[in-house]
Amino acid sequence: MVDPEVFKQRAAELIGVGHFCFSRGWLPATSGNLSARLDASRIAITVSGRHKGELDASGIMAMDVEGRILTAGCRPSAETELHLMLYRRDPAIGAVLHTHSVNATVLSRLADDALTLSDYEVLKALPGIETHETRLALPVFANDQDIGRLALEVERALERTPNLPGYLIAGHGLYTWGSNVADARRRIEAFEFLLECETLTRSMTR
Ligand SMILES: CSC[C@@H](O)[C@@H](O)C(=O)COP(=O)(O)O
Ligand SMILES: [Zn+2]
Numbered sequence: 001m002v003d004p005e006v007f008k009q010r011a012a013e014l015i016g017v018g019h020f021c022f023s024r025g026w027l028p029a030t031s032g033n034l035s036a037r038l039d040a041s042r043i044a045i046t047v048s049g050r051h052k053g054e055l056d057a058s059g060i061m062a063m064d065v066e067g068r069i070l071t072a073g074c075r076p077s078a079e080t081e082l083h084l085m086l087y088r089r090d091p092a093i094g095a096v097l098h099t100h101s102v103n104a105t106v107l108s109r110l111a112d113d114a115l116t117l118s119d120y121e122v123l124k125a126l127p128g129i130e131t132h133e134t135r136l137a138l139p140v141f142a143n144d145q146d147i148g149r150l151a152l153e154v155e156r157a158l159e160r161t162p163n164l165p166g167y168l169i170a171g172h173g174l175y176t177w178g179s180n181v182a183d184a185r186r187r188i189e190a191f192e193f194l195l196e197c198e199t200l201t202r203s204m205t206r
Helices: 004-023 080-089 102-110 121-125 147-160 181-204
Strands: 033-039 042-046 060-064 095-099 114-118 135-141 166-169 173-178
Touching: 004 033, 004 042, 004 060, 004 095, 004 181, 033 080, 042 080, 080 095, 080 147, 095 181, 102 166, 102 173, 102 181, 114 181, 121 181, 135 147, 147 166, 173 181
Parallel strands: 135 166
Antiparallel strands: 033 042, 033 095, 042 060, 095 173, 114 135, 166 173
8 A cells, every 4th residue: 555654755756846847947838757656566656747837746646566556536647657667677766757858859859869978077966977088878769659669668778778877759858767856856957957068069069
Protein backbone atom coordinates (compact mmCIF):
# COMPACT_ATOMS: atom_id res chain seq x y z
CA MET A 1 0.00 0.00 0.00
CA VAL A 2 1.15 3.56 -0.73
CA ASP A 3 2.24 5.34 2.46
CA PRO A 4 0.03 8.48 2.47
CA GLU A 5 2.68 10.60 4.20
CA VAL A 6 5.34 9.62 1.65
CA PHE A 7 2.90 10.32 -1.20
CA LYS A 8 2.08 13.75 0.27
CA GLN A 9 5.76 14.63 0.58
CA ARG A 10 6.70 13.48 -2.94
CA ALA A 11 3.63 15.24 -4.41
CA ALA A 12 4.70 18.50 -2.71
CA GLU A 13 8.19 18.12 -4.21
CA LEU A 14 6.81 17.47 -7.70
CA ILE A 15 4.45 20.46 -7.45
CA GLY A 16 7.42 22.62 -6.37
CA VAL A 17 9.65 21.51 -9.23
CA GLY A 18 6.75 21.90 -11.72
CA HIS A 19 6.19 25.51 -10.64
CA PHE A 20 9.93 26.19 -10.74
CA CYS A 21 10.46 24.74 -14.25
CA PHE A 22 7.35 26.50 -15.58
CA SER A 23 8.62 29.81 -14.17
CA ARG A 24 11.88 29.28 -16.07
CA GLY A 25 10.02 28.72 -19.34
CA TRP A 26 10.89 25.04 -19.57
CA LEU A 27 7.30 23.71 -19.40
CA PRO A 28 5.10 25.75 -21.77
CA ALA A 29 1.38 24.99 -22.12
CA THR A 30 0.74 21.56 -20.53
CA SER A 31 4.05 20.08 -21.68
CA GLY A 32 6.44 17.98 -19.60
CA ASN A 33 5.92 15.33 -16.96
CA LEU A 34 7.42 14.72 -13.53
CA SER A 35 7.68 11.69 -11.27
CA ALA A 36 9.22 10.56 -7.99
CA ARG A 37 9.70 7.15 -6.40
CA LEU A 38 7.45 6.30 -3.43
CA ASP A 39 9.03 2.94 -2.60
CA ALA A 40 10.64 -0.04 -4.34
CA SER A 41 7.66 -0.69 -6.61
CA ARG A 42 5.57 2.49 -6.71
CA ILE A 43 5.90 6.04 -8.01
CA ALA A 44 4.03 9.36 -7.95
CA ILE A 45 3.60 10.92 -11.42
CA THR A 46 1.83 13.87 -13.02
CA VAL A 47 -1.68 13.33 -14.37
CA SER A 48 -1.79 13.74 -18.17
CA GLY A 49 -2.56 17.18 -19.57
CA ARG A 50 -2.02 19.23 -16.40
CA HIS A 51 -0.48 22.69 -16.58
CA LYS A 52 2.73 22.46 -14.55
CA GLY A 53 2.63 26.15 -13.58
CA GLU A 54 -0.74 25.50 -11.93
CA LEU A 55 0.02 22.03 -10.63
CA ASP A 56 -1.64 21.06 -7.35
CA ALA A 57 -2.20 17.81 -5.44
CA SER A 58 -5.02 16.77 -7.80
CA GLY A 59 -2.41 16.64 -10.61
CA ILE A 60 -0.29 13.95 -8.92
CA MET A 61 -1.26 10.26 -8.90
CA ALA A 62 0.27 6.95 -7.80
CA MET A 63 1.19 3.98 -10.02
CA ASP A 64 3.26 0.87 -9.69
CA VAL A 65 6.37 0.41 -11.82
CA GLU A 66 4.55 -2.18 -13.97
CA GLY A 67 2.08 0.51 -15.04
CA ARG A 68 -0.91 -0.28 -12.80
CA ILE A 69 -2.89 2.81 -11.78
CA LEU A 70 -3.22 3.17 -8.00
CA THR A 71 -5.18 6.45 -7.93
CA ALA A 72 -8.68 5.71 -9.23
CA GLY A 73 -10.05 7.98 -11.93
CA CYS A 74 -6.70 9.51 -12.94
CA ARG A 75 -5.00 9.16 -16.33
CA PRO A 76 -1.20 9.16 -16.04
CA SER A 77 1.17 11.08 -18.31
CA ALA A 78 1.13 9.90 -21.91
CA GLU A 79 4.90 9.41 -21.53
CA THR A 80 4.67 7.28 -18.37
CA GLU A 81 6.58 4.35 -19.90
CA LEU A 82 9.70 6.55 -20.30
CA HIS A 83 9.59 7.02 -16.52
CA LEU A 84 8.67 3.45 -15.54
CA MET A 85 11.47 1.93 -17.63
CA LEU A 86 14.03 3.97 -15.66
CA TYR A 87 12.58 3.07 -12.24
CA ARG A 88 12.42 -0.64 -13.15
CA ARG A 89 16.00 -0.84 -14.36
CA ASP A 90 17.68 1.21 -11.59
CA PRO A 91 16.53 1.15 -7.95
CA ALA A 92 18.79 4.16 -7.23
CA ILE A 93 16.65 6.41 -9.43
CA GLY A 94 14.31 8.43 -7.20
CA ALA A 95 12.94 11.03 -9.64
CA VAL A 96 12.54 11.56 -13.40
CA LEU A 97 11.89 15.00 -14.93
CA HIS A 98 10.98 15.89 -18.53
CA THR A 99 11.06 19.48 -19.84
CA HIS A 100 10.20 21.15 -23.17
CA SER A 101 12.47 24.19 -23.22
CA VAL A 102 13.11 26.21 -26.39
CA ASN A 103 16.83 25.32 -26.25
CA ALA A 104 16.23 21.57 -25.89
CA THR A 105 13.67 21.68 -28.70
CA VAL A 106 15.79 23.70 -31.14
CA LEU A 107 19.14 22.01 -30.50
CA SER A 108 17.64 18.53 -30.68
CA ARG A 109 16.43 19.36 -34.21
CA LEU A 110 19.90 20.46 -35.30
CA ALA A 111 21.85 17.50 -33.87
CA ASP A 112 22.01 14.12 -35.59
CA ASP A 113 22.36 11.20 -33.17
CA ALA A 114 23.89 13.14 -30.29
CA LEU A 115 24.59 16.64 -29.05
CA THR A 116 28.15 17.02 -27.80
CA LEU A 117 28.70 19.18 -24.74
CA SER A 118 32.35 19.84 -23.88
CA ASP A 119 34.62 22.21 -21.97
CA TYR A 120 31.92 23.66 -19.74
CA GLU A 121 32.58 23.93 -16.00
CA VAL A 122 28.89 23.22 -15.28
CA LEU A 123 29.30 19.72 -16.77
CA LYS A 124 30.61 18.91 -13.28
CA ALA A 125 27.04 19.24 -11.95
CA LEU A 126 26.30 15.98 -13.80
CA PRO A 127 27.02 12.60 -12.21
CA GLY A 128 30.48 11.14 -12.64
CA ILE A 129 31.95 14.22 -14.35
CA GLU A 130 34.93 15.72 -12.54
CA THR A 131 36.48 18.06 -15.08
CA HIS A 132 35.36 20.57 -17.69
CA GLU A 133 37.64 18.64 -20.07
CA THR A 134 34.86 16.16 -20.76
CA ARG A 135 32.94 15.41 -23.94
CA LEU A 136 29.42 14.39 -23.10
CA ALA A 137 27.51 12.97 -26.06
CA LEU A 138 23.88 13.56 -25.11
CA PRO A 139 21.86 11.11 -27.25
CA VAL A 140 19.11 12.48 -29.47
CA PHE A 141 16.30 10.03 -30.28
CA ALA A 142 13.81 10.60 -33.06
CA ASN A 143 10.46 11.65 -31.68
CA ASP A 144 7.91 8.82 -31.67
CA GLN A 145 4.23 8.84 -30.73
CA ASP A 146 4.70 5.15 -29.78
CA ILE A 147 6.14 5.75 -26.31
CA GLY A 148 6.67 2.04 -25.61
CA ARG A 149 8.86 1.75 -28.72
CA LEU A 150 10.76 4.91 -27.76
CA ALA A 151 11.28 3.57 -24.21
CA LEU A 152 12.80 0.38 -25.67
CA GLU A 153 15.17 2.44 -27.78
CA VAL A 154 16.24 4.52 -24.76
CA GLU A 155 16.71 1.33 -22.75
CA ARG A 156 19.01 -0.10 -25.43
CA ALA A 157 21.10 3.10 -25.26
CA LEU A 158 21.27 2.79 -21.45
CA GLU A 159 22.52 -0.77 -21.82
CA ARG A 160 25.36 0.51 -24.02
CA THR A 161 26.04 3.56 -21.76
CA PRO A 162 24.75 2.81 -18.25
CA ASN A 163 25.98 6.13 -16.80
CA LEU A 164 24.03 8.27 -19.22
CA PRO A 165 22.70 11.30 -17.27
CA GLY A 166 19.90 12.20 -19.69
CA TYR A 167 18.79 12.37 -23.33
CA LEU A 168 16.99 14.53 -25.86
CA ILE A 169 14.03 13.67 -28.09
CA ALA A 170 14.19 15.53 -31.41
CA GLY A 171 11.86 18.51 -31.60
CA HIS A 172 10.42 17.49 -28.27
CA GLY A 173 12.52 17.93 -25.12
CA LEU A 174 14.87 16.68 -22.42
CA TYR A 175 14.66 13.76 -19.99
CA THR A 176 16.89 13.48 -16.95
CA TRP A 177 16.72 11.80 -13.54
CA GLY A 178 18.36 11.64 -10.14
CA SER A 179 18.36 10.01 -6.72
CA ASN A 180 15.52 12.31 -5.58
CA VAL A 181 13.58 15.33 -6.84
CA ALA A 182 16.20 17.86 -5.66
CA ASP A 183 18.97 15.89 -7.38
CA ALA A 184 17.02 15.59 -10.65
CA ARG A 185 16.17 19.31 -10.49
CA ARG A 186 19.89 20.16 -10.23
CA ARG A 187 20.50 18.10 -13.35
CA ILE A 188 17.67 19.81 -15.22
CA GLU A 189 19.16 23.17 -14.26
CA ALA A 190 22.64 22.09 -15.38
CA PHE A 191 21.37 20.72 -18.70
CA GLU A 192 19.19 23.74 -19.40
CA PHE A 193 22.13 26.05 -18.65
CA LEU A 194 24.40 24.04 -20.98
CA LEU A 195 21.79 23.95 -23.74
CA GLU A 196 21.32 27.71 -23.50
CA CYS A 197 25.08 28.22 -23.75
CA GLU A 198 25.15 26.01 -26.86
CA THR A 199 22.29 27.90 -28.51
CA LEU A 200 23.93 31.26 -27.82
CA THR A 201 27.35 30.11 -28.96
CA ARG A 202 25.98 28.73 -32.22
CA SER A 203 23.94 31.85 -32.93
CA MET A 204 26.90 34.16 -32.20
CA THR A 205 29.49 32.25 -34.20
CA ARG A 206 27.59 31.73 -37.49
C1 LIG B 1 1.12 19.53 -24.58
S1 LIG B 1 2.32 19.09 -25.71
C2 LIG B 1 3.37 17.94 -24.83
C3 LIG B 1 2.84 16.52 -24.73
O1 LIG B 1 2.48 16.04 -25.99
C4 LIG B 1 3.88 15.61 -24.11
O2 LIG B 1 5.06 15.61 -24.86
C5 LIG B 1 4.19 16.01 -22.72
O3 LIG B 1 5.32 16.25 -22.34
C6 LIG B 1 3.09 16.11 -21.72
O4 LIG B 1 2.21 15.01 -21.80
P1 LIG B 1 1.42 14.53 -20.51
O5 LIG B 1 0.52 13.44 -20.98
O6 LIG B 1 0.67 15.75 -20.00
O7 LIG B 1 2.46 14.10 -19.52
ZN1 LIG C 1 6.93 15.63 -23.70
